[in-house]
Amino acid sequence: MTIPLLATKPLTAPSRVSSFLPTSEETSRQNGRFAPQLDRSGTDQLIEQAYRQIYFHAFKVDRDPMLESQLRSGQISTRQFIRELLLSSKFRDDFYRCNSNYRVVEQVVGRVLGRPVHGQHEQIAWSIVIAQQGLVGFVDALLNSPEYLENFGEDLVPFQRSRVLAGQAIGTMPFNQQAPRYNSYWRDAMARRAPAGLGSAWTPGGGWPQPAWLAGQPSSAMQKIWQGLVTTGGFVLTGLVIETARAMLSTAAQG
Numbered sequence: 001m002t003i004p005l006l007a008t009k010p011l012t013a014p015s016r017v018s019s020f021l022p023t024s025e026e027t028s029r030q031n032g033r034f035a036p037q038l039d040r041s042g043t044d045q046l047i048e049q050a051y052r053q054i055y056f057h058a059f060k061v062d063r064d065p066m067l068e069s070q071l072r073s074g075q076i077s078t079r080q081f082i083r084e085l086l087l088s089s090k091f092r093d094d095f096y097r098c099n100s101n102y103r104v105v106e107q108v109v110g111r112v113l114g115r116p117v118h119g120q121h122e123q124i125a126w127s128i129v130i131a132q133q134g135l136v137g138f139v140d141a142l143l144n145s146p147e148y149l150e151n152f153g154e155d156l157v158p159f160q161r162s163r164v165l166a167g168q169a170i171g172t173m174p175f176n177q178q179a180p181r182y183n184s185y186w187r188d189a190m191a192r193r194a195p196a197g198l199g200s201a202w203t204p205g206g207g208w209p210q211p212a213w214l215a216g217q218p219s220s221a222m223q224k225i226w227q228g229l230v231t232t233g234g235f236v237l238t239g240l241v242i243e244t245a246r247a248m249l250s251t252a253a254q255g
Helices: 040-055 065-073 078-086 091-096 099-114 119-143 144-150 184-192 220-254
Strands: none
Touching: 040 065, 040 078, 040 091, 065 078, 078 091, 078 099, 078 119, 091 099, 099 119
């Protein structure tokens, strides 16, 4: 039996306050036109905005040409495009699998609803949804929520809402900059998975220690091995030169 979403009380946040200031560099970048009405350059801008919102930055290998083609041709809406980005292998590997459920809630709510989570209670509520329905159920619940539909609908790319308020000289830092892809939770988890014998040598700032022969001066054993190889190679090369010279002299004498 699926547990219904726990009720949470919204906190006072800029996303609940309308901004009446004129557009500036601090204003969230958004495109108010519907995707079917955009020309090619406008659609390109919308796609880039979607990649920035979900991935923060997308390299060429991270892009999905088939998905972009479907959006350009009107086969899918912007909301469906956002859904596919959130369920892509890129997002699963770089965001979902390297964070706890609480952290995933913070990441996805900030990217999809354009606001921070309403405290620990909302984190717990959505974490239960992830535990029961997985990432797919969580993403669908957010994209089908009245909050998302009222603010972004089918054709707007989500954006950070009300970054600038009256009486605030500088806008709030963009969410993609204030919420890194993963935090110390993933770093510590990777440290616990270290090979046997190296766990005690891990340092948060320095990583794993390198062997002496990679860190700088080779060890004495490596120096002896290298000297042996050089000596053996020298003998082999000298013998090869002598044999070549002998063969040449023998050929000249026969001629």
